[in-house]
Amino acid sequence: MRARGLAKAPDAPLATIAKINGAQKLAALDARGAALGLRPGMNLPDARAMHPALVCADADPAAEAETLAHIADWCRRFTPLAALDAPDGIMLDVSGAAHLFGGEASLQADVEARLRAQGFFARAALASTPDAAFALARYGGEREGRILPATLDAAALARRLGDLPLAALGLDPATLKALAEAGLRRVSDILMRPRAPIAARCRPELYARLDGLLGLAKTPISPRFEAPAFMAERRFLDGIVRREDIEASILSLARDLSKLLARHGEGARRLEVSLFRVDGAVMRFEAGASRPLREPGVIARLFRERFEAASKANDGEAFDAGYGFDVIRLAALEVERRDEEEADCFDIGNRQGVQASLKAADLADLIDRLGARLGVRRVTRLAFHATHAPEFAVTAAPAAQYADKGHHIKPAAMARRAAFADEAGLLPARPIRLLPRPEPIEAIAGVPDGPPLRFRWRRVLHEVAAFEGPERIAPEWWRRDESALTRDYFRAEDTEGRRFWVFREGLFVSETARPRWFMHGLFA
């Protein structure tokens, strides 16, 4: 329940109100309001009549959902598997994690205490199934009662959970009302009766939830983020604030992670650092690697670049450390098989090959570093496409994805080169630079399809001294772009030796009455 934001009357009970069926009703209450006997769902005038000091705020479901998501992310400090249980719950899968926090009871106390320190009132419950945890967290009574040992047998479970009200099953209000009218109020009321008659009269959720509650059926949870393949983390008593300290602990985490990875024969392709701030904020930084990575130094370097990029975007501060971070986690989100190549390292005969592979690895690391700092899409390789339209013949593909298969691009480009090989001693058929979009020029040319004799581009007049063309490139009919016209490309050299790639758009008479001229590229 959210009870922050209004500081005007610190001792008054606080409630959020929502408009339901045209009436203003209490949506949620803080602990003080609940102690005074107010209940969610009450009409606001009734509540005001009982306690005139009640402070109200409009319920904001979007903001509440956002806060809940933030809390869920923060809860990933306890386990990577944290799921939202809207509107007011968070489900954590702590299988095998509780002992890290000194057992289930102290984990429960830790969660509650830390959330209270952030200003949230929370009730934590532990059980073997999500449904049981849901029920206990809301109706489980005192703290000790909200932990369900995994060792209980079916009869003991039924005894233990039988006293819970049916609302603990998370059913919709209509079903609950119908059951209450039939005199069924507690879980045991249903458990002691034969299943078939009730199941025939109720919605199937009733028994699905009941089976989940008793551990007869497994209900899945859907975590917000998948669990990483490998991870390493450090916990600190006091928050650490300085960036140098954080980078140093990332390096030491990278050492731990690389040991893990080496033991499994894997390398990381996608890495993530999560910084958990003392006051509950979580910051995540992700970095990609174009080869399976295991070197601690390289991993630490990648994140240093990511911090550097973040600090540039945020006016010199990579992250708002506030009172410091008390958990730092390094996770390998994606891994790939990487076999040891140490064996052939000292093989003198194969030194050339070893050197080449080391240089290739060095280059892959460079691409990752540049990508981490400048953005992955800014570090590119050329990808060629089989089309005659000059603009689409080549695209820039992120180098990180092409690093290991860069040589597959080569044949297409070389084929193009071969296609123009008959022009010995001539200027190449394609310019080295292409303007982002063709720029209109004023050209004087012979009709109907003569070469340009002189033209003006960017206010400078160029006199054509040599030319080659036209190379006619028709629009691709399968693209169905009606406005596209045939282009006649010319390679033109002006009197000062500058070389341009210009084209005339549209065939005279058959396509257009006044063909226009454009500048499209520059030759070396």
Next chain:
Amino acid sequence: MSLEHFQAKPPLRVKKMRRDEEPEAFSENAFDGKSERLAILRQKIACADEIPFPRISIGGLDRMLRGGLRGGALHEIAPGGAGDGAAACGFALALAARFTAAAPAGRSAIVWIVEDFAAIEGGAPYGPGLALHGLDPATLILVHAASAKDALWAMEEALKCRGVAAVIGEIWSLEKIYDLTAARRLALAAQSGGGSALMLAAGMAGGADRLASCAHTRFEVSAHRGGAARGSPKGSPQNAAPPPGLPLPSLACWSIRIVKARGGEGGVSIALLWDHEEGCFRDAFPLHLIADAGDRPGHPADARARPRQSA
């Protein structure tokens, strides 16, 4: 080398104590140290027998540069006039192609860093044209930098990498940011990494004399009117035969002035052709008529040096 820098130092320790942690978890075990030592050894082996700085030949300029352009150093290229950006770029690419050809096995990548504004102003690098110009597109990595500062940083990083033969930095707003320190950093990175740095001052047309840095060589490149092409326009429609008086454009041709050459002659201007098919420079003037005489050695620089020694 950055990797060594990380691994040679003893592992950094975090001062603060951590909760629930086994005491030996942080101590280095044998496995950790071994792999790091192995990595250092492998790096040493990798660069053991590499020729450090190959020199490349750029035609008639070799004589002025005392035997060709040195690799593993910083070279600056500025366009001679406002319209010569593409010429300067073409020259830088030609140098990069030569450096790649001269580099030892495995060191083949060309990193071309383009500031965004330079790409808007002068056009984006165009793959098919680059392939025809003599660069292997598979070895090219294009980096788009948002600012001159980013571009300088990326250049320095790329130069430290052992897999890179040449780094071209095309920076438009160079004048504000490129001082002696920045140039020195690039030169040192080039020296330690072994790749060659080609700084293309795209926005400083005619400003080569204003540049002051520790660069090894500085060129000013202008477009030059080439001779008529040898070939005939095959495959072009017959109605587009060139009118009399207008020849075909020939190979890329530049007029190159050496503004600065460490240990060489500056202030010399020469016209060069770039033969994109052979991947070599040729003199635009028919000097080969003299050079072709049978008893002359192939390299002009040697030709000059030898008689002096014997005399």
